[in-house]
Amino acid sequence: MTDTQPDLRALPLPEALAWLREHGEPADPRPDIDTASLRRRFPRLAHVRTRDLIVEAPSGPQPARLYRDDTVAHAGAALVWVHGGAFIGGHLDMPESNWVALELAARGIPVLAVDYVKCLGDVHFPAPSDDVLAGWRYARANSAELLGVEPGALLLGGASAGGNLTAGVVARLRDAGAAVPAGLVLVYPALDPDGARPGTTPDPESPFAQLSVNYGGSPAALLDPHAFPGLGSVGGFPPTLVVVCEQDALRPSGEAFAARLTAAGRDSTLHVEPAADHAHINEPSHLGAARTLAAVVAWIAARW
Template sequence: MTEAEPDIRTLPLPEAIQRLREHGEPIDPRPDIDTESLKRRFPHLAQVTTHDLTIDAPHGRQPARVYRDATVLPTGRALVWVHGGAFIGGHLDMPESNWVALELAARGIPVLAVDYVKCLGDVHFPAPSDDVLAAWRFARSQAAELLEIAPGGLLLGGASAGGNLAAGAVARLRDAGEPVPAGLVLVYPALHPDGAHPGSPADPASSFAQLSLNFAGGPEALHDPHAFPGLGNASGFPATLVVVCELDRLRPSGETFASRLAGAGGDTTLYVEVGADHAHINEPSDPGAPRTVAVIAEWIARLQLR
């Protein structure tokens, strides 16, 4: 009998990192989350086409995937989407990336889903952020060809760790004087060293702090507002949708950031998915997942472009 793979989420962080380094991403046991199964489960996704590519990034060529549906009325907006995975895992085939992108494309919002180097071993911030920035710049330069929109209609977004990287990329673009996205979508984002207690020093014993330290690479970087954008200047951000989950321990991080954006005069929408927990859009069968995707699509479609 083959030994069952351990659940990475239940392992101590050093063991999880070692296993991911040695064995790569574990196989997802769910039999109905591949693209063809998703299209059978959700017939409105049937006409979405995908195209895999790689993007030159500072830390090696990174996988990416374009999603478009030529049969629906275009909204004139597109999204660069960054999956989560605690900065140590995640990939383009997980539902949080693949299913979400399929759903948005079927609603007239083309998507470029992107990957990034993971913080395993000697890799730390700013490496994943650098890759997301490279993907964003690539998307802007190729917006017409890849996504059939003008660069001014391009948004950036992400979930969990991907939300951190998306918000951090906006802060870096702003501080470098580069154009920021037309809008920002953050779903249960991890924007502080301890997302459960955004205003407090991170407890070294907490799982949040351990993941944050592994991402940051050292205690000093725990105060870097580009690594943890919830700590930094909230001005200069584009219109932002922040989605948090009622039962999520990370909920305070997203809510605090939304409040700071609004306090700085930003166009900010906070949406609470009632009854949902962290990573709910990584499970298409979760009752809250389709609601969240619908909220994202409606917010993007209504966004006033500059």
């Protein structure tokens, strides 16, 4: 890293937040993760069409991007996808959003990737959740035109913090008596205040707890099942795929959630990605990333 761009992961959280507020998210130094480079690396992506959109959300206009490939057979379902970033970073051009959406669209699963406000100061829950909920409602209201499916064939999913936000939106929809997604895809989700120790009181000094308090806005928010859906009821959840990574410290959070779904009689599938760590689908060259996407496609194909 340069003197002007520190390793944000090594900084105390308040310093990292201050740097991000002042400078914005640093550019990814990888030279081969832009869309043109990805199409050259993976020729199967050549026919995926993208369209940038805006979702009017409570935090202000949020970017979204539509992905479709009309040269392949439609899978019968479409996906609203939400990237991660510890609630403080991430964007639609990161591979966890852009490459994942390109790959799924190339396999006949249209995708609307949506963004949300980041928790970099006075912003806390429910602001990011509200934005994801707005993105979901936008997709549902325009599903036939944008994604080629009726609302009943629309899935929701996300990775890491995006997994938290999408599971939380499902809980909010259920508790409001609204229709929930047809299915839920959670990839290395952060569903508990301390994802390494679900069901325990978080250590306030731990990095997980600090990020969770920054997201929730207060220690009291660590008890809110809409903010941390690993704490709440799983009744009424749709068919759910949970992907965890063998080497990920957050693995217990996803495994505990999948087990609770199964115990409650819900349709739950757990996929453990071997020899992979957190954020592996943010690296297109990772062999486990390709396996994870294949597992997502197979899970969707088996149900729609």
